[in-house]
Amino acid sequence: MSSFKWLRNALTAGLMSVLMLALIFPGAWASDKPDQRPLRLGLLPYLSTEKLVKTYAPLANYLERQLKRKVIITTAPGFKEYLKRANQGRYDVFFTAPHFAAYAETRYNHSRLARLARSLDGTIVVPADSTIKKISDLRGRVLSTPDRLAVITIQAEQLLAQNGLVPGRDVTIRYASSHNNAMKTVLDGLSDAAISLSALYDKMSPKLKSRLRVLAKTPPIPHAMFMASGKIDKQTCEAIRQSLLAFGESPQGKLFFKNTGFVNFIKISDENMNTVMRFVPALEGRLK
């Protein structure tokens, strides 16, 4: 009789152990099942939300087909919030500025996926009839920049510093809500100069462009990058990476790149990441 009590106690203890393990490691319990949750695709809010969704909808559609998962496009009210959410892992995949990507990889252990094949540089414009001929002429003037956290803004301030100007003291920095708005302030006479993505300046109509004059350009750096949340398993992460790298071969991808001028998605090298790492300290300073 005692031998049966022993056996019953042993079975009960075993069962309880299994249940405990299941509660503690639910992922292990479901590890063999493919993750069918919708894939949250975060997009850096460098454009208006509507334009952002319309621009990246073909990519989302492509990924849905490739991954056989629903893809939800999402963004955030601003760069800071976006960065915060990305770092918190609220996006499974997120498209972000290069210095944000370096920050996420180094500080939050997110994984690099791909980057735009083209480089990123900034152009400082002044009104075509402006007396500002060089950077130093900006002293006492107003310079419009995009968001304070934008890499272009950081580059612009670094350029001012290199020319002996202290941003905020020697040059009034005016943060616009977007790259377009930054240049628009110059056209509207609200600021003396503005820095924006060179690509945007290049796309401006000749009529508007004739009213502006290029004062300086920042050095090119790797462009925006796709990162995967650290919560994503490696297999999925690799599948997403391969899909992104093959996007340029698909009809949707070709159209996407034609419309955006992003050329293609390519691998992120360590050199690329090192290049943008130098903006991370400035970024961290601004995040405080």
Place this chain on the structure above:
Amino acid sequence: MSFFSFGARSIRFKFISTAIVIEVIMLSVLIWNGLRLTNYYLLAETETHLNIMTPLINAGLAGPIVQEDLSTLTEILDRMTMGVSVKYIEIQNANLEVLVKKGHLKPQPWLKRDDFIQYMNEEYKQDRFAFREPIYIGSRIVGYANIQMDISVINVALQSLFNQGLVIGILEIFLTVMFLSLIGYALTRHLATLTDSVKEMAKGDYSQHIHVDSQDEIGAVAYAINHLVDEIELNNKKIIMQNEEIAGLTRLSPVGIFQSNEAGECTYANPRWMELSGLTLEKSLGEGWASAIYLDDRPWVYDSWREAVNKQAVFEVEFRLNNHGETVWVAVRAEPQMENGQLSGYIGSVTDITERKRIESTITALAESSSVNDYDEFLRNVVKSLAGAYQAKYAFVGQLLPDKQSVQTLAVWAGDGFVDNFVYELRGTPCEDIIYEGKQLITCNAWRLYPDDAMLKEMSVEGYYGAPLLGAEGSKLGLITVMDTKPMELLPWVEPVLGMFAARVASEIERQQNTEELEVHRFHLEDLVSLRTAEMEALNHELEAFSYSVSHDLRAPLRSISGFSQALLEDYAEKLGDEGKDYLERVRNGAIKMSTLIDDLLDLSRVSRREINMQEVDLTAIAHDVIAEMQVQNPERIVAVSIEDNMQTRGDEHLLIIVMTNLIGNAWKYTSKRVNASIKIGQHMEDGVSVFYIKDNGAGFDMQHAKKLFGAFQRLHHVSEFEGTGIGLATVKRVINRHGGRVWAQAMPEKGAVFYFTIASYDKDISGISDI
């Protein structure tokens, strides 16, 4: 009175109730239509509002949804739920994860916005409309806005509208009833007075007038009714007077008048009926009138009356009434009285036709008495009928004897039977005056007027009617009298009827006299006929003897002449020489012709005497036989012969063969000089009778001589042209006549001739037709 007996309600009631019904209907329609239109426009407005709001919601929510900007979304939701229309709203991202929500969620399925109208029509009792609105950017759904909208306001609006409409409707109906009652009272006040007055008048009280002081249409109607009442009262008085006049006329009417109800029961009878029937008025009423009818007549009269009543037809009969033993003949004619298409009764007249019936019976009796052949019975019938017609005790017929002083009675009726005839002297009797002066019509005291006539006195004769019997030439034959022991009424028909009897009896007496005389002559005539018959039979025997003599005695010498002439020609031809042979040939030919002539005459004689043996005869077959015989006799002749098939008749075959042989033989003979001779034998129908014909294209003849064509020994052609004895056609005519038929001919010289003949009706027995 049931509420639903609307027709019997007052005009005021009808007026108000009809107005209320119309008012209720119209208000119902108005409210219903208002509700319908309000509902329609509210729904349409709400739907439009939704349609306008949706893109705004999309525009406002799309960005914050994608940005997952919950504060902005919350702010938007706060603003959206500030009003009363949105009860609950929640925003979902594309993964249906609720981002924000506001308000109280009522569990119910989420529909599409486009389902709004259908939902409202089907689920109008719900207070919320829950719909899910996808939020798009481009073609991509970035999230959903799930909204529960308050629709109770629509139902509340409709309910309010209905309630207000109902209150207004009730108020309007109430006011309508009030106003219409007032107006109805004002309008129908005089009408009510008018109606009450007219009801009183309808009960027969025409004494009062309607007092309506209004000048409108009702006043005019009242005036017209008052005038009408005056007229009715006046007419009633006239009708009463006329009824009294009619009653007087009916009372005094010489004919009976009666009325019955629809069941045929007598409801009225005038005094004349009571006189005729002998019944009182009380006994006549109902079916009592039938008790006056003669028992023998009662069944059929009653049946006729019932049949007329059932058929609603005119009742018209003549029958006898038994008025306390006295027979009264009446003619009744009654016509149905219709009221609203239904039989209401009969009105009729009863006419006394006793006298007419008496005349009729008298004439009938006279006619019946005339119909008998026996002279004595005729006279007895006459006196009996005469006594009956005049309802007299005595009647007799007397014949004036040759001495002109006395009369022999031929038939005497006395009381209830016939008595023996007798002879009496005329002198001193009314009979003398009758014979020598004419009719005597003594209504009474006859025996006193002729005191010398003992018989009159003995018989106590009061009434005496008598008329002379005159022959065709006015000769006095006798007299006819009728007498009674009571006075006799001198009615208009008495004298002519008596004259009629006298004339009839006179003619019968005269006929009897003539018959007796003829009987005498007839006996004499029969003797004469017997004598003549004997003479005829003797002559007939002589004729037969003559025929025998002709056939035997005359033909024997002719055969000798012919035979010896032939012997001389054969044995002594050389000695006779040519001239002698010619003479001898002529003698021989003459003998042969004479023999032929005798044969023909004998045939004619036999045809006349031969007994007819009727049978079916095939004339077609006979014609073929005759033609064949002709062809044998004259094989060199080429004649186109046409014989119609199936020429059938009924007659004596032997005699008809003689006819066909003669007629076809004539055609054969008279076409002998034609190169293209033709003979056609056929028949056709004329007036239902078969006409047989034999047609040729021979010599023909002039129709001027047609009358003598069928006479014996009549010839229309010289013997040198065509041989013949002239007996053939006479024989034909005799045979046809014996068959009751007819024979005739049509011809033209050198154009040919057609001979037609008929036989009496196929089934007619003509054996009795005598020869001509």
